[in-house]
Amino acid sequence: MRTIHAIYVVTPGSIWADQRALGRTVLVTATDTQHATCLTLTNSDDVQRVVDYPAYGNPRDMRGTTCRIRLDRFRPTSNGFAFVTANGAHLTALLTTTP
Secondary structure: OOOOOOOOOOOOOOEEEEEOOEEEEEEEEEEEOOOOEEEEEOOOOHHHHHHHHHOOOOOOOOOOEEEEEEHHHHOOOOOOOEEEEOOOOHHHHHHHHOO
């Protein structure tokens, strides 16, 4: 089996896009040896549709929640994360506020 290595280093302040939940972006706030602690900046397209139109399901806005993600998922595969930017920490307050 061939190993796919990450192109970008996972560092605090970097923003990544989830390839499984299209539209979802996360901000890395901290890392340890195996995991990254991330803050959800934007909902996936499916979750946002339910938040906008609650008649289609139980709305739960995921923006502002934290999660832990294994570092080996930060690679550009179909179930990994794609690199967006390395210095997006200043956008956190703008992207997580609700109108």
